[in-house]
Amino acid sequence: MEQSFYDQVYEIVKLIPKGRVTSYVAIARSLGAAKSSRMVGYAMNNAHGMHPPVPAHRVVNAKGLLTGRFHFSPPELMEQLLQNEGVEVEDGQVKNFKTYFWDPAEEL
Known part of the structure; x- marks a missing residue:
């Protein structure tokens, strides 16, 4: 059975x-759907409460902004989860983004 786009996204996110x-x-590009980054965002919004968990907090926009934080409850949770993993965040943005960036197209 062919995986849905969301399922393909979740498989990548679980590998971050x-x-x-x-x-x-970056996720959209790795799936050969470079213009579908918004759909990746929808998938992340839909990922909350999934089992096994999908680490949606590790997906940010192309500039390192925590644009998905408002889908966490409370919104500060996304930043807290990243900081708990050692990712530096300041003013809703990953500091030194290139240092923390993981590119699925290169890693997989």
């Missing part, structure tokens, strides 16, 4: 190492 982040567009 602790202490690393990737972007919506």
Whole structure:
């Protein structure tokens, strides 16, 4: 059975190492759907409460902004989860984004 787009996204997100982040567009590109970064965002919003858990907090926008934080309850939770893994966040953005960036197209 063919996996849905969301399921393909979740499989990639589950592979992001602790202490690393990737972007919506990097996931979309790795799936051969570069223009579908918004759909990746929808998938992340839909991922809350899934079992096994999908580490949606590790997915940020292409500039390292925590644009998905408002889908966490409370919104500060996304930043807290990243900081717990050693990712530096300041003013809703990953500091030294390139240092923490994990590119699924290169890693998989």
